Amino acid sequence: MESLYPGETVMEVEITSNRPDLASIAGLARELSALGVPSRSIKLPPATPEGVVKGWRVSIEDCKACPHYTLSALTVKTGVDSPDWMKKRLMAAGFRSLGLLVDVTNYVLLELGQPSHVFDAERLDGTTLTVRKAKAGEILQGLDGGKHGLAPDDLVIADGKGVVAIAGVVGGVDSSVQSSSRRILLEVASFHAGFVRKTSRRLSASTESAKRFARGGLDSALVELARRRIVQLLQEAGALEKYEGVALAGSPVVPPCKAVPLRWEKAEKILGFSLERGRLEKQFVALGFREEKGAWKPPQWRMDVVEEVDLLEELARLSDQEKIPAILDSQAEGRSAEDGNHLMARGIRAFLAERGYFEVLSGALVKADEGKATRLSLAAGPDAVGYRQSLLPGLGRAAARNISRGGIDLKLFELGRVSATGGQEELRLALLVSGRERAVHWQEGESGVDLFSVQGIWEELRKRFSGVNQPLALRPLSNEEKKAVGIKASVWVAEGILLKSEPKPAEFLAVSSYPGVQRDLALVMPDRVSFAEVEKAIHQVAPTEMEGCQVFDRFRDPQGVKVPVGFLSLGCRLQFRSTGRTLSDEEVSGWERQILQSLSSRCEAKLRSVL
CATH class of the missing domain: 3.50.40.10 (Phenylalanyl-trna Synthetase, Chain B, domain 3)
Incomplete structure (x- = not known):
């Protein structure tokens, strides 16, 4: 080694968890000697008869x-x-x-x-x-x-x-x-x-x-x-x-080491290149392996070698890495469910980053007093006694650090795993917004973020990614949560489960050459009814010709003159269009009546004109 790295050269070597034999100079020297690097052994004095120590x-x-x-x-x-x-x-x-x-x-x-x-x-x-x-x-x-x-x-x-x-x-x-x-x-x-x-x-x-x-x-x-x-x-x-x-x-415990069969022809087929059998057999011997009737018995310090695939890994790392083909075998399996989840997570990260969001990375193991956590039977330390049950406490702490340093306009997100019921893990997505929606500009006034800011981005995510469902939480951060991390400003959050799914391919929709029909509904309903319920009631009976539903007005009258107290007025715009014909006024009116009936039965909604 001194001839290769003279002077005071220090090498840092990263070893895998299954190779404790490499956590020493002697172990590394043994590996390098198999590759042809000269090494010298430690010269110990010959063993002498050991006397039993008296008094101990x-x-x-x-x-x-x-x-x-x-x-x-x-x-x-x-x-x-x-x-x-x-x-x-x-x-x-x-x-x-x-x-x-x-x-x-x-x-x-x-x-x-x-x-x-x-x-x-x-x-x-x-x-x-x-x-x-x-x-x-x-x-x-x-x-x-x-x-x-x-x-x-x-x-x-x-x-x-x-x-x-x-x-x-x-x-x-x-x-x-x-x-x-x-x-x-x-x-x-x-x-x-x-x-x-x-x-x-x-x-x-x-x-x-x-x-x-x-x-x-x-x-x-x-x-x-x-x-x-x-x-x-x-x-x-x-x-x-x-x-x-x-x-x-x-007494020393010598682990049983069984000889592992090695089929050279199969090894070449799996690895994808021809093996230099003579050279590799000599290197196996230098590493402490011993051949027994076509199989190789590992040394007692190589407890990680138990199957033929372990020997194939040895063959690959002892061979020229350039020979390993860079293309997948035609017999290899396609994309797995984990691959799909990974692609979805990458897509979500890119989607949110394009809209000005910054990702937060917080630890899954938390202190006992940091929000709800599943207590671990064996703590990993005083700061890691539980497994988090939500991403929101971590986002709150990140927001507090930014706000305390003057960063009040925040758009943050985190993708991570949490402890769910029954000891299972869930992959979740959480969002947090505070401050202003956009930077101050001379052409427009300041616009602060609110519940609809985070709800809107979540709805966009649902449309783009099939694994994003309705959020488990969509609310402002409570006073207790803000006090725990030292926040005084208004903060809005959302959190939901990400399901296993394949990326949703983009769909091509041809532009219809036929005219569209627009109908506005001025609805009055109890103010406890959410827009999600309204949207669900509409889509349950809507025809395929309905292109969209938008809210253009939302009004409450505290005096109860125009709208009764406890109710709200909601203006919804329905858009209809067919790709194959011109819609008649009669069929659009029929769809409108079905939608109103659904709203009435599910949301207690009525037209303002019939109050």
Whole structure:
């Protein structure tokens, strides 16, 4: 690597969650060596007969949570600093130098991928360390600066007095090594990924150790390798005075690795190009695979390889990527439902952006006091204890931040998932408007937004996208909601569910060469009736010849002179046109009577002339 990247070159490598073996220099070197990059192995001292350390004992109460635990007792010299080369490499990887004892464990973590921890033996109570579940009310002051309250499901390391470390996550301050530490205990162990991941998330303690254990799939052989490597580095630094022995509990768990069949002809057909079988077989061997009667058995650090398709991924990444065809196979499936949802979401975003709306991105996990939320059984942290049930609180907070900085004219939207009834997820769309409809212009006066601003844009969305239904909410933001986020201005919002649907193709409608007929209806109805109800009543009986229905007037009379109190006058314009003939006055009048009957029965509406 030094010949390829000389000097102080630092490479950042992003690995996928199913490849914990790559979270180390040794793992990356193994991958690169299979591609022909020269590498050198770590030269460990030969294994010597291990004596059982006197005076210390280790016990495990849950062998599933901790199958293997080693505790090596060492006597070290004080005042020995970390080598400069080690400090530079740790700093390049983002680690601070914290003294030789801690630096060595961090270095081996980066080098081999196996976490470890050191205790000051003289700061422990008793001579027994127990791997057990935490007890109710136990607390640990962690080396990460946090004071962690423990739950009964947390796996901990305890001495005679109490908890000294959270297994695989973080050590405790009271048992940590210091510059004056002489007698130390080196912990190198295997912990179950599920226990570490759950505890780490609940405590929001994302340490380097927790990240590696939580991925799962760590090679059990790394425990012994890392233990010997740390002892070797202490010895090379001149800090090791005496190696007293090791206390063991449990044993390494070697996962069963079954040989996976590989059909080369099928692989070429699926990948779409010819494979260099001889070269790829050598690379498989370099990666630790072993051939068994036409199948390949993965090494124990490759638990992600369980099917033939996993081997095909290996073949693809080890081959020249330029050879992979850029066209879909004719046998491939067409667009899925998820593809349709994605296209609809993209279309909605573009549609709203063209009309001056800005997208808001807020987190789906919220605090307990941030609106309604479904409480999580395992919180992801103090700011993520629930899954939101609505997009409106997040939009409200975004609006508050903008208004507090002088941005009063707002048009915002958010597309996101929320928690629905029955523990299901829903994809929703939410809109928010406030301030003025348009920027001030000398040719026209100011026009503020109102309920019809957000209702109008929602109706446009319904016409354009089949997945947009009637909104669940279409209203002003309540005083309680505005007070919660610190808003005083008038704010209007809408929120609705987005259903799975295919994009609606544009329809061609020929322009009719026949004249249209227009009829105006002056209706009086109770003011509790919404226009949506009026529109529905009209469309339920309207003929196919009706082109549209528009409201041109809306009037209330507080005095009750022209319109009775509690009623409103609504002016509706109906437009009729046929694409194949000229409409007669009689048939248009017949349609008008049907519409009036529907309005009367469904909306209690009457013509003003018959009041």
